[in-house]
Amino acid sequence: MKDLNSENYVTLAGFIPDEELADHYNLCDVFAVPSKGEGFGIVYLEALACGKPTIGGNQDGAIDALCNGELGVLVDPDDLTEISTVITEILQKTYPLPILYQPETLRQTVIEIYGFEQFKQNLAQLLSTQFS
Numbered sequence: 001m002k003d004l005n006s007e008n009y010v011t012l013a014g015f016i017p018d019e020e021l022a023d024h025y026n027l028c029d030v031f032a033v034p035s036k037g038e039g040f041g042i043v044y045l046e047a048l049a050c051g052k053p054t055i056g057g058n059q060d061g062a063i064d065a066l067c068n069g070e071l072g073v074l075v076d077p078d079d080l081t082e083i084s085t086v087i088t089e090i091l092q093k094t095y096p097l098p099i100l101y102q103p104e105t106l107r108q109t110v111i112e113i114y115g116f117e118q119f120k121q122n123l124a125q126l127l128s129t130q131f132s
Contacts, residue, residue: 021046026052029090029091031054035057037060040065041065044066051106058077071099071109
C-alpha cells in the first residue's frame, strides 16, 4: 500500500469480531469485495444494511446478493482499472445508480428482500409446495 500512497485512505482491518462488524461497516465510505469465489455473500447484505455503497465481483455470489446490480455495482474482479474507476465514481457520487447514495433506501430494500420476515415467507412457500 505504501507504493500507492494509500495508507492514509485505506484500512485493511483483518479479522473483526461479530459484535464490532456494524461499527466497521459504518466507518467506510464504500464497501468493496470484488472477489471471484464468494459464496452467497452475507458481507454484502451487512454492508447494505448499514447503508453503504457496495461493490462486488460479477463472477460469484455477489450477483445474487446485489440483485444483479440493482443494489450495488458488479465489476470484473480481474479489471483493476474498472474497480478503481467505480470506486472513484461512487466517492464522487457520479456513478449512475442513485440508490447507492440513499443509505436508508439501501437499508430498507435489503431488509425487504433478505430480512427475516421475507425468509419466513419464502420458507413457508417452499415447504407448502414440497409437501402438498
